Amino acid sequence: MDDVVTDIPPPSRFMLEDLNNFTPPSPPLPSPFLVFSTLDSSKSFHPSILIIAMSSPSLHFLHHLSSKTLIGTLVLPEFPFSANSVEPLLSDKSCNIYALNDSDRLIMIALVQYSVTSERSHAVAKLLIGERIIPERVLILDSVQSRNFRGKLSPDDIFAVKLETSFERRSSDTGDSPLIKGLDYFPSGSVVDGLAASLLSRCQLKKIKGTLCVSWPHFGVSVMSLVKSLLLKGALAGINHSSDADLEDEYLRFSRSKDFHLDSELYT
Amino acid sequence: MEFYVEEGKELEQNCSTLILPALSIGNVGQLAVDLLISSLKAEKIGYLDDPNILPCVGNDAYWPSPPGDLTLPLEAYESSSSALTLVQQRSPVVKGMMVEYAKNLANFASSNGKKHVIILSSLDFGRWHTIDVSSGLQVYYLSTSNIDGTDEDCERLGWNRLQEYNPSQRMWKYLNTLAEVGSTLEEDLPFEELGDEDYYPSLPFAALFSCFKAKGLKVTCLLCYCSEGDNIPEGFHLAEAASKLMGLSQDEFHGNEAGRWIIPYSWKSVYGPPADISLF
Numbered sequence: 448m449d450d451v452v453t454d455i456p457p458p459s460r461f462m463l464e465d466l467n468n469f470t471p472p473s474p475p476l477p478s479p480f481l482v483f484s485t486l487d488s489s490k491s492f493h494p495s496i497l498i499i500a501m502s503s504p505s506l507h508f509l510h511h512l513s514s515k516t517l518i519g520t521l522v523l524p525e526f527p528f529s530a531n532s533v534e535p536l537l538s539d540k541s542c543n544i545y546a547l548n549d550s551d552r553l554i555m556i557a558l559v560q561y562s563v564t565s566e567r568s569h570a571v572a573k574l575l576i577g578e579r580i581i582p583e584r585v586l587i588l589d590s591v592q593s594r595n596f597r598g599k600l601s602p603d604d605i606f607a608v609k610l611e612t613s614f615e616r617r618s619s620d621t622g623d624s625p626l627i628k629g630l631d632y633f634p635s636g637s638v639v640d641g642l643a644a645s646l647l648s649r650c651q652l653k654k655i656k657g658t659l660c661v662s663w664p665h666f667g668v669s670v671m672s673l674v675k676s677l678l679l680k681g682a683l684a685g686i687n688h689s690s691d692a693d694l695e696d697e698y699l700r701f702s703r704s705k706d707f708h709l710d711s712e713l714y715t
Numbered sequence: 716m717e718f719y720v721e722e723g724k725e726l727e728q729n730c731s732t733l734i735l736p737a738l739s740i741g742n743v744g745q746l747a748v749d750l751l752i753s754s755l756k757a758e759k760i761g762y763l764d765d766p767n768i769l770p771c772v773g774n775d776a777y778w779p780s781p782p783g784d785l786t787l788p789l790e791a792y793e794s795s796s797s798a799l800t801l802v803q804q805r806s807p808v809v810k811g812m813m814v815e816y817a818k819n820l821a822n823f824a825s826s827n828g829k830k831h832v833i834i835l836s837s838l839d840f841g842r843w844h845t846i847d848v849s850s851g852l853q854v855y856y857l858s859t860s861n862i863d864g865t866d867e868d869c870e871r872l873g874w875n876r877l878q879e880y881n882p883s884q885r886m887w888k889y890l891n892t893l894a895e896v897g898s899t900l901e902e903d904l905p906f907e908e909l910g911d912e913d914y915y916p917s918l919p920f921a922a923l924f925s926c927f928k929a930k931g932l933k934v935t936c937l938l939c940y941c942s943e944g945d946n947i948p949e950g951f952h953l954a955e956a957a958s959k960l961m962g963l964s965q966d967e968f969h970g971n972e973a974g975r976w977i978i979p980y981s982w983k984s985v986y987g988p989p990a991d992i993s994l995f
Contacts, residue, residue: 464810465810467917568769598984610773610774611783616783632783633773635773635980636983638771638806640772652764654722659772
């Protein structure tokens with residue numbers, strides 16, 4: 448039986464420290480920063496599309512996209528490099544940034560492979576959008592957070608829904624092809640928090656066309672197939688990609704062996 | 716804190732009253748502001764961006780159509796016919812940054828011509844010392860009109876001043892110090908042990924009250940006691956109290972509920988999905 452006194456309250460209810468003006472703040476952390484392979488530190492990037500992947504299915508598919516080139520990384524000082532490999536791996540705690548050249552347009556992809564706390568999200572979102580990286584359109588890929596979702600969620604359900612900035616909605620009305628096709632809107636009354644929310648908020652404030660796609664469940668070959676299909680019919684239409692049964696088998700093994708939300712320094 | 720105006724909109728100079736929630740038990744202030752925005756059909760005029768607010772996004776909280784209007788954690792609405800600006804807060808404040816957040820909000824209000832700020836919030840029923848069941852759900856208030864926190868308009872409406880307010884109590888005085896420009900929360904409180912009398916000034920409504928007061932604005936806090944649970948009735952109660960204080964007429968509301976209220980669209984799932992009947 449749940450212990451109502453000591454159990455963590457559901458997200459709409461506050462902890463005592465949330466309602467105390469005199470709770471001391473957490474010790475400040477060093478600021479995150481971007482590192483690019485170019486020597487020109489003032490160079491800015493203007494991609495047609497910036498894709499920021501956080502969900503397991505999107506990370507797995509985009510990691511295996513062979514036509515991309517590593518051009519930079521976002522360093523979050525609280526994550527040490529010691530456990531990361533020289534060649535990027537899905538198991539690294541990193542946020543590598545890639546370029547995908549497709550005829551005359553530049554697509555950039557950021558693979559966020561560490562868990563960014565809500566408190567750090569504002570700073571990370573500022574780095575990824577609107578300073579050195581100034582995208583025309585942004586696509587954010589995350590998973591539905593069951594703690595914030597007010598509808599029914601079953602592990603047997605496979606779906607994705609979206610939220611858009613007002614500029615993206617207007618561009619759809621005027622004939623621009625959407626980055627993600629055929630999705631319903633995220634239901635009213637539920638929310639998305641964390642880095643995905645910070646990124647989409649930043650797009651809205653900076654008047655950038657932005658789309659957030661959240662998928663369910665967190666793991667599974669079916670949801671990976673769904674996300675892959677959405678990308679190949681939308682933002683990555685026409686892009687060369689490697690796809691075969693091995694990718695799905697590998698993902699099945701990967702998602703069985705790793706919980707993306709476990710983050711233990713013991714194993715670095 | 717930066718204010719981003721929606722395209723084609725601007726802050727109306729005649730909207731000199733600001734209504735906003737203070738985070739509290741049962742989210743009552745936020746529920747009340749939701750009701751006011753929905754029922755006055757207030758227009759969204761912009762967003763406030765503050766690094767001290769945790770991020771969240773969602774679909775339109777008030778209307779099912781047009782679909783997909785994005786909601787951010789801190790939004791400003793206006794009802795020019797009622798001369799009101801309303802700010803809704805949807806997510807918590809970063810731990811330890813409540814006073815900084817309150818100062819930023821006070822700067823926004825003061826630099827945008829607000830004269831009167833109404834803060835809606837709730838208090839923990841478990842802390843209620845003098846239980847008076849004769850008058851139903853009572854509204855308590857705190858005002859800058861007089862040094863002791865009283866206000867004639869609130870008294871005329873039959874509300875009780877928050878008795879636990881004592882401006883010379885050490886934590887209220889410490890809050891006043893923090894509310895001044897350049898002051899920051901010390902790592903260790905300058906007091907050894909906190910007692911019962913330190914509880915009320917520790918609450919978010921007190922930080923907002925002190926910071927708005929420090930800017931020379933008139934501030935009225937409207938409060939009610941509640942427990943965690945279905946707090947929609949308390950939300951209605953505070954919204955009703957705010958509309959009485961503002962002297963809003965029936966014509967300014969557009970709803971059918973109890974003659975005036977429109978239930979926000981997002982409230983249909985406020986307590987989650989219905990139980991799985993296959994269990995039975």
